[in-house]
Amino acid sequence: MEDRGILTERDREILAEEPNNDRQYQIKNRIKYRIENVEKDLDIIYDQDPKLAEEIRKRIGESTEQNHLKTVLDDIQNEIADLRMEVADNN
16 A cells, blocks of 8 residues: 555545545645644754755756746747637637
8 A cells, every 4th residue: 555645546536636626625725734743843853864854845846847847838928829710710
């Protein structure tokens, strides 16, 4: 069995594949609670192994930044596609 992160496998399914699922609100509230617990865990880890805690923080930050950049890039690509369609329609 694989360890999980903040989301359970079912949470992932609901958030990614079932956007109109009524449980999304409940899942998002649990995520907020879990994030608070992750912060507490990092404090404990930091007391025992500061380098490990910093590595965790670094990876979370890099992952978040990469996801943000991917979203921005996807938005730009969609805008370009829309503009191309407009130009094609006007010609």
